[in-house]
Amino acid sequence: MRFIDLFAGLGGFHVGLANNGHKCVFACEIDSELRELYKFNYGIDPFDDVTKIDVTKIPNHEIICAGFPCQPFSLAGRKKGAECPKSGKLIEHVIRIADYHSPKFILLENVPNIVTIANGTFWKYLTNSFENIGYKIYHKIISPVDIGIPQNRKRIFVIGVRKDIDKGIFNWPKTTGLKTVNLSKILNKNNIHKNLESPKTNLLKHWQKLLDQLSISELRSTSIVAPEFGATYPHNFSKLPFAEMKKYKGAYGQSLTKCKSWKEIMQRMPNYTKKKNKIPDWLLKSALYTRELYTQNSDLCMEWSKTLEKKNNSWQILEWRGKFNDLNIYNHLVQFRASGIRILQANVAPSLISMTPTQIPIIPTETRYLSPYEAAKLQNLHKLKLLPHGTVKSFKALGNAVNAKIIEVITRNLNIDYGILR
Ligand SMILES: C[S@@+](CC[C@H](N)C(=O)[O-])C[C@H]1O[C@@H](n2cnc3c(N)ncnc32)[C@H](O)[C@@H]1O
Incomplete structure (x- = not known):
């Protein structure tokens, strides 16, 4: 026809x-x-x-x-x-x-x-x-x-x-x-591709170090929200008086006691709370889970966060969408998204979308991005x-x-x- x-x-x-x-x-x-x-x-x-x-x-x-x-x-x-x-x-x-x-x-x-x-x-x-x-x-x-x-x-x-x-x-x-697909069959590192930048390579290594040492053996569709390590502030502080707020700890356990204004307080709060003076609903479950993790592993988490690269907000959140009982990032695919570093199952690529080429999937074992030819194969x-x-x-x-x-x-x-x- x-x-x-x-x-x-x-x-x-x-x-x-x-x-x-x-x-x-x-x-x-x-x-x-x-x-x-x-x-x-x-x-x-x-x-x-x-x-x-x-x-x-x-x-x-x-x-x-x-x-x-x-x-x-x-x-x-x-x-x-x-x-x-x-x-x-x-x-x-x-x-x-x-x-x-x-x-x-x-x-x-x-x-x-x-x-x-x-x-x-x-x-x-x-x-x-x-x-x-x-x-x-x-x-x-x-x-x-x-x-x-x-x-x-x-x-x-x-x-x-x-x-x-x-x-x-x-x-x-x-x-x-789903069970019949296997992404590894289309991967070929000999295709022209972009290597993963070294700050991102180091970041993944750093997150893996944390996962290796934490007292957990599984993660089920949750995120580790690093700024919650040591934090004690109420998850909705929009109506809290200034004097009351000063009693709590902000991002990474920073004390708010000596703050002289809300501006100073907000400088010590996680970025995701800044819009509405609360932890957004989509992140709340993970934030609370992270606080629980912290109570069981506080020294380790505090030490680890000192060397975490913090200039990028999304690098401080690890979104686990991978195998729940395999906490090795290198057995997965990775995407650097605006909301966090997303870890995905390795057998299937996420949807290729046009608006944000920054979300190109990463193959961490090969410290590289998916190549255009591999993406073309997926289509x-x-x-x-x-x-x-x-x-x-x-x-x-x-x-x-x-x-x-x-x-x-x-x-x-x-x-x-x-x-x-x-
Ligand atoms: C969703 S894409 C479709 C892609 C196509 N089905 C393919 O397989 O690649 C929509 C396309 O429509 C084109 N487009 C947008 N406005 C158009 C217009 N007024 N006339 C013709 N094409 C248009 C865009 O440039 C874009 O390539």
């Missing part, structure tokens, strides 16, 4: 569909570098802005693909949904093109919360709009791990089937489950002739891309299921 690739990016839809023998006849991408790359990789020169497309100029096709921009809908985004003036309404143009051309299938991908955003009004708008122009809409949340690829990346896949060929059911691919885009220039641009585009293997698997039986002859 012939397809058009709207919001083409790196061409995840293109690779997936081409692997099933389908042919791209038109593409559209606003980013000029990505357009150049698309031309180089696929020999098609994409149109630029979807809002400017004259539908009559688009060649006939059987499938529309559209991975419309997801920032307005992602949890990290501003949750404005379709109200977002810039990209929230781009779906209208997919509807406009589908209305004119009536292709057999519409294939969309986005973040799962497009279903719930704005109390479901965007999702209702999307499904109603396609129903009104003659499509039956099916959707399913699929992550690469579900089909044996070691990346956690839940995305919603939406397929519109033209009502005259619809069968009342869509044949989604069978999913296999099944590693056979492209060219990726964007440089690590940051590569990760941005790969983090935006749809997983090509999922598209391949979803569309594998389209011809057979709908009796479409090639």
Whole structure:
């Protein structure tokens, strides 16, 4: 079948569909570098802005693909949904093109919360709009791990089937489950990669030293919040009188007794308390757990914190999301996130996301970051002739891309299921 690739990016839809023998006849991408790359990789020169497309100029096709921009809908985004003036309404143009051309299938991908955003009004708008122009809409949340690829990346896949060929059911691919994936199979330190900077290497060693000496054998989805070592302040001190507050100890057990103003007190408090004069709810359980750890290991924790690098707030929190009974950082993956140093299971990579290339996963045993080629493998885009220039641009585009293997698997039986002859 012939397809058009709207919001083409790196061409995840293109690779997936081409692997099933389908042919791209038109593409559209606003980013000029990505357009150049698309031309180089696929020999098609994409149109630029979807809002400017004259539908009559688009060649006939059987499938529309559209991975419309997801920032307005992602949890990290501003949750404005379709109200977002810039990209929230781009779906209208997919509807406009589908209305004119009536292709057999519409294939969309986005973040799962497009279903719930704005109390479901965007999702209702999307499904109603396609129903009104003659499509039956099916959707399913699929992550690469579900089909044996070691990346956690839940995305919603939406397929519109033209009502005259619809069968009342869509044949989604069978999913296999997490246990079958193994990231080590795609890792290859001989690929061009960035080494981990020495302050970060030293920091990981320092945290491991603490874990080796603590009297614990497991950590269950909790964080060690180092500034809580020695702290005694009430976890919500927003209404506490100044004189009362001075009786407590702040970050790393700093005495508040001699403070002459709230300003001086706050200089001795953990950074995460500074916004609302309390430990934020998302950190409270871990902060209390850390205080408990401290009571059992106070000398050790105090000694260890003296040499902890403190100029970076997020380096003082270890977010344990790894194996609960293996407290060796080096048997895991690591991410330096704004909230803390996150330790993750080694068999599966976290979702590659576009907005923060600083979260590129780290392989601590090899003191290096995941390479763009390895990331491309996680998106099944590693056979492209060219990726964007440089690590940051590569990760941005790969983090935006749809997983090509999922598209391949979803569309594998389209011809057979709908009796479409090639
Ligand atoms: C979520 S990404 C889709 C990536 C693509 N599915 C892939 O596999 O790489 C959205 C893309 O839409 C592009 N875009 C944003 N606004 C656009 C517009 N008005 N017209 C065309 N493309 C646009 C962005 O540059 C970005 O590459």
